[in-house]
Amino acid sequence: MDLNERKLKILHAIICDYLETAEPVGSRTISKKYNLGVSSATIRNEMSDLEELGFIIQPHTSAGRIPSDKGYRLYVEQLMEYPVVEMYQIQLVKQIIVEKIDKIESMLQEINKLLSMITNYTTLISSPRLHKTKLKHMQLIPLDERSIILVTVTDGNIVRNHILNITTPIPSQTLLRLSNMLNQRLQGLTLEQINLPLIQSLKQQMGSHGLLLNDVLDVIAETIQFVDEPEIYMSGAINILDFPEFNDVLKAKNLFHALEEKDLLVTILSPKPFKQQEQNIQITIGNENIAEEMKDCSVVTTNYRIGDQTVGTIGVLGPTRMDYGRVVSTLSHLVEYMDHIIKDLMDG
Amino acid sequence: MDLNERKLKILHAIICDYLETAEPVGSRTISKKYNLGVSSATIRNEMSDLEELGFIIQPHTSAGRIPSDKGYRLYVEQLMEYPVVEMYQIQLVKQIIVEKIDKIESMLQEINKLLSMITNYTTLISSPRLHKTKLKHMQLIPLDERSIILVTVTDGNIVRNHILNITTPIPSQTLLRLSNMLNQRLQGLTLEQINLPLIQSLKQQMGSHGLLLNDVLDVIAETIQFVDEPEIYMSGAINILDFPEFNDVLKAKNLFHALEEKDLLVTILSPKPFKQQEQNIQITIGNENIAEEMKDCSVVTTNYRIGDQTVGTIGVLGPTRMDYGRVVSTLSHLVEYMDHIIKDLMDG
DNA sequence: GTTAGCACTCACAACGCTAGAGTGCTAACA
DNA sequence: TGTTAGCACTCTAGCGTTGTGAGTGCTAAC
Incomplete structure (x- = not known):
C-alpha cells in the first residue's frame, strides 16, 4: 500500500x-x-x-x-504551504525594532509580545547568550570600601553590571588604570574567550601590579564566566486557554506548570539538529517533545543573530493542531528583519 | 435589629x-x-x-x-484571628534575603516566588521606586562616538544603566571629570530631587564648561527623571486555577487578561489610604476593586522600605474567599524582616 | 477501481427522576 | 419573649434512559 x-x-x-x-x-x-x-x-x-x-x-x-x-x-x-505575511505585521515589527533598538532586552520583549499577538500562540524568546557576543567595553567603578561595580558592554550594546565584593579597598585611580588595561587587552574577544587561563597570563604580564590586583582579576574572570545565565521571556501564555484541546483545566494547569520550569524552557529553546535545519527553522511535534505535559503541543523555533554569532532563539508554542505554515512564514520573516536591522545598526 | x-x-x-x-x-x-x-x-x-x-x-x-x-x-x-507564622517559612525568607541581598531585584523576585508558594495565592511585587532612593554614585562611560553609558547606583546598591545618545563626541577625560563633579554635587540626593532646575543651576556654576556639556547634562536630567518606570513582578498566577471559584475557564481567562494590564497592576500596588493604614496593611475586598474582572478577588498589600523611604509594594491576590488572617500575618512578618535586614546591610 | 446503499456504532444532548440538603414557617414550650 | 421541634416546600446535582446524528465499514452493483 x-x-x-x-x-x-x-x-x-x-x-x-x-x-x-x-x-x-x-x-x-x-x-x-x-x-x-x-x-x-x-x-x-x-x-x-x-x-x-x-x-x-x-x-x-x-x-x-x-x-x-x-x-x-x-x-x-x-x-505545507506558506501564506504571505501581512504587510501591517511587518510594519509593526520594523517599528518595534527601530524604536527599541538601543535596549536589546526590551526590543526582544516587545517582539515577543507582538509575536504572540499576531500568532495567537504562546511565544518564547531567550535572551542573547552573552558568551557568544564580543566585548566592546568594560569599566570598573568604585562603589564603597567593600565593593566595586563591573560594567560590561558587548556587541549590540548589551550592558550588564555586576557588583564585585572585595576584601581590601582599591583606589579609584588604580581601578581606572585597570579598566583601561583590560579594555586594551580584551576588547573584541567574545566573553567565552575571556577565561581563567587568559586572565592568568594577563596577571603574569603585569608583574607586581598583577599580584596586587590578584583578587580583583579572579573575581572578574569568575563573573564573566558566570554572566551567561540565560533569561527566557514568555508571552501569551493564556492564549493556550483559547484552544479547545485545553478546555480541560487540569490539562492546561499541567502545561502551565511545565512552562514554569526554566530548565525545560531552556531545553526547548536550545538549538537542535533537525531536518529543516538548513532553513533555520525547527519544528517539534507532539510526542517529539521530551516533556510529558507537552505531548499535545508543537513548538516552532528559529535562531536570531547579533553580529555573525547565533546568540538566541525564538519559539512559538501551540497545540499540535497549529497553523504551521503561518507560524513558519511569520518566524522566518521576523528573524530576517531582525538580523538585517541589527546588522545595519552595528555597521553604521 | x-x-x-x-x-x-x-x-x-x-x-x-x-x-x-x-x-x-x-x-x-x-x-x-x-x-x-x-x-x-x-x-x-x-x-x-x-x-x-x-x-x-x-x-x-x-x-x-x-x-x-x-x-x-x-x-x-x-x-479575624492571626495565626502564628511557621518557623520554617521565616527561615526560608531570611535565607533568600541574605543570599540575594546584593541584587535587590533578584531578591524581590525570589521573595515573590516564595510568597506565592507558601500562600498558594498570586503574588505581586513592584520594583523599588527609584525616585525615592538616594543617589550613591554615578558614572559616565564612553561607549562609541554617538553614545555614552550613564550608570547610577542608589541606596540598596540598585544599579541602573542607560545609553545616552549624543551628537558630538566627548573625550573620556572630560567624561571622567564630569562624573566626578556630578558625584560631588548630587550624592545623597533622592533621584526626584535631581530635576531640571537643579541641573540648570549646575550648568551656570560651571560657566563655559557647562556650555560645552549642555547637551549631555540635559540628557542626564531627562534620563534620571524618566528612570522610574515601575516594574511589576508576578508569581503564582496559575494558583488561581486551583480555586473552585475559577473553575469556569472563561472567568479565569478574564482575570488573567486583566492581570496582563500593567496599568491595572500598578494601580493595585499603589499605596492607598485605608482603614488598616496604621499597621501598613491594606485589604481590598471583591467589589472594592475597580476592575470588573476582579470583583471576585481580594488583594492584601503592604509597603516595603529601603532606608527611610517607602519604595515599593507587595501584594497577595486571591479569591474573596481568602485566608485573610494567614495572609496578613505572613505579609507583615515578611516586610518586618525585609526592613530589618536591609537596614542592617545599609548601616553595617 | 469506484460508488450507492445499508446496517451498525458511538458520543452527546435532552429528559425525567430521585435523593439530599437546606430553608421558612408554625406551633408548642420554658 | 426567646427557643426549639416538626414539617412542607424548594432547588440542585447526579444518574440512568432514550433519541439523534454523524460517521464508519461492508457488500454488491456499475
Whole structure:
C-alpha cells in the first residue's frame, strides 16, 4: 500500500479542515468541501488506508479522523504551504525594532509580545547568550570600601553590571588604570574567550601590579564566566486557554506548570539538529517533545543573530493542531528583519 | 435589629467554614461543628437576620449561606484571628534575603516566588521606586562616538544603566571629570530631587564648561527623571486555577487578561489610604476593586522600605474567599524582616 | 477501481427522576 | 419573649434512559 497522490491530497484536506475546526473530519465533509472528484465512499477507503499507515487516527468508531503526530510531520515536510505575511505585521515589527533598538532586552520583549499577538500562540524568546557576543567595553567603578561595580558592554550594546565584593579597598585611580588595561587587552574577544587561563597570563604580564590586583582579576574572570545565565521571556501564555484541546483545566494547569520550569524552557529553546535545519527553522511535534505535559503541543523555533554569532532563539508554542505554515512564514520573516536591522545598526 | 454577640459568632462560623470548604454553609453544619449552644432553628433565624443586614448571601433558595463582601469586611476588621507564622517559612525568607541581598531585584523576585508558594495565592511585587532612593554614585562611560553609558547606583546598591545618545563626541577625560563633579554635587540626593532646575543651576556654576556639556547634562536630567518606570513582578498566577471559584475557564481567562494590564497592576500596588493604614496593611475586598474582572478577588498589600523611604509594594491576590488572617500575618512578618535586614546591610 | 446503499456504532444532548440538603414557617414550650 | 421541634416546600446535582446524528465499514452493483 503506497502513499499515492490522492492519499496525500486527502491527508492534506483532513489536516486543513482539522486546523480550522478542531473537530474530527469525516469522509463526507471532504468530498463536499474539497472537490477531489471522488465520492465519499472512495475517500473512506483511502482514509482507512491512511489510518493503517499511521497518518491519521480515529478517536472513536463513529467519529471522523484527526491527524496523528506522524501525519503532521509529513504535512510540515511535504504538504505545507506558506501564506504571505501581512504587510501591517511587518510594519509593526520594523517599528518595534527601530524604536527599541538601543535596549536589546526590551526590543526582544516587545517582539515577543507582538509575536504572540499576531500568532495567537504562546511565544518564547531567550535572551542573547552573552558568551557568544564580543566585548566592546568594560569599566570598573568604585562603589564603597567593600565593593566595586563591573560594567560590561558587548556587541549590540548589551550592558550588564555586576557588583564585585572585595576584601581590601582599591583606589579609584588604580581601578581606572585597570579598566583601561583590560579594555586594551580584551576588547573584541567574545566573553567565552575571556577565561581563567587568559586572565592568568594577563596577571603574569603585569608583574607586581598583577599580584596586587590578584583578587580583583579572579573575581572578574569568575563573573564573566558566570554572566551567561540565560533569561527566557514568555508571552501569551493564556492564549493556550483559547484552544479547545485545553478546555480541560487540569490539562492546561499541567502545561502551565511545565512552562514554569526554566530548565525545560531552556531545553526547548536550545538549538537542535533537525531536518529543516538548513532553513533555520525547527519544528517539534507532539510526542517529539521530551516533556510529558507537552505531548499535545508543537513548538516552532528559529535562531536570531547579533553580529555573525547565533546568540538566541525564538519559539512559538501551540497545540499540535497549529497553523504551521503561518507560524513558519511569520518566524522566518521576523528573524530576517531582525538580523538585517541589527546588522545595519552595528555597521553604521 | 442589632448585631449582637451571637450574630457575630455565627457570622464568624459561617466565614470560617466557607473559607475551608468553598461550599454554602447551612444552619445544621454550624450547630453541629461550632457548638454555640443553640439549635439549628435558632441559627436559622439569626442567619435570616444576617442576610437582611447584608452580611451573608443565599446563592439559591435551598442552599446554605455564603459571606458577602460586606461580611468579609466586617470579618477582617473585627473578627479575624492571626495565626502564628511557621518557623520554617521565616527561615526560608531570611535565607533568600541574605543570599540575594546584593541584587535587590533578584531578591524581590525570589521573595515573590516564595510568597506565592507558601500562600498558594498570586503574588505581586513592584520594583523599588527609584525616585525615592538616594543617589550613591554615578558614572559616565564612553561607549562609541554617538553614545555614552550613564550608570547610577542608589541606596540598596540598585544599579541602573542607560545609553545616552549624543551628537558630538566627548573625550573620556572630560567624561571622567564630569562624573566626578556630578558625584560631588548630587550624592545623597533622592533621584526626584535631581530635576531640571537643579541641573540648570549646575550648568551656570560651571560657566563655559557647562556650555560645552549642555547637551549631555540635559540628557542626564531627562534620563534620571524618566528612570522610574515601575516594574511589576508576578508569581503564582496559575494558583488561581486551583480555586473552585475559577473553575469556569472563561472567568479565569478574564482575570488573567486583566492581570496582563500593567496599568491595572500598578494601580493595585499603589499605596492607598485605608482603614488598616496604621499597621501598613491594606485589604481590598471583591467589589472594592475597580476592575470588573476582579470583583471576585481580594488583594492584601503592604509597603516595603529601603532606608527611610517607602519604595515599593507587595501584594497577595486571591479569591474573596481568602485566608485573610494567614495572609496578613505572613505579609507583615515578611516586610518586618525585609526592613530589618536591609537596614542592617545599609548601616553595617 | 469506484460508488450507492445499508446496517451498525458511538458520543452527546435532552429528559425525567430521585435523593439530599437546606430553608421558612408554625406551633408548642420554658 | 426567646427557643426549639416538626414539617412542607424548594432547588440542585447526579444518574440512568432514550433519541439523534454523524460517521464508519461492508457488500454488491456499475
